[in-house]
Amino acid sequence: MSIAEERIDILFDLARSAASDGEFDRSRKYVRLARRIAERNRCGLPREFKRFTCSRCDVALRPGVNARVRLNNGHVVIRCDCGATQRYPYK
Structure with a gap:
């Protein structure tokens, strides 16, 4: 695992905890930073990150x-x- 992937995981955990506490602006900042790191290092985002972040407002989603x-x-x-709505299939 590269340094960039580790950093993305850390930022996603921080974004989820910030969203749980109701600090959506902070969560949004963490998600945007993680996406920027992924773009710069040309590494993909994990499936969990893609499914539990809003593509429209960039906040971590907490059911x-x-x-x-x-x-x-x-x-x-x-x-x-x-x-914003996201749909994905399940078995």
């Missing part, structure tokens, strides 16, 4: 705090408070 999670016709549907 029950700032996101709704529903199951619908073989898909997991996650809706952020900003209105």
Whole structure:
């Protein structure tokens, strides 16, 4: 694991804890920094990072705090408070 990937993991953990505490601006800053590190070092983002960050407002998604999670016709549907929706299939 490279230094960049370790840093992305650390920033995602910080973003999730900030979102849990209701500090969405701080969470947004951590997510944007992690995405910038991934772009600069040309390493991909982990699946968990992609699925639990909002692509529209860049905040870490915490079910029950700032996101709704529903199951619908073989898909997991996650809706952020900003209105953005993500869908992905499950088996």
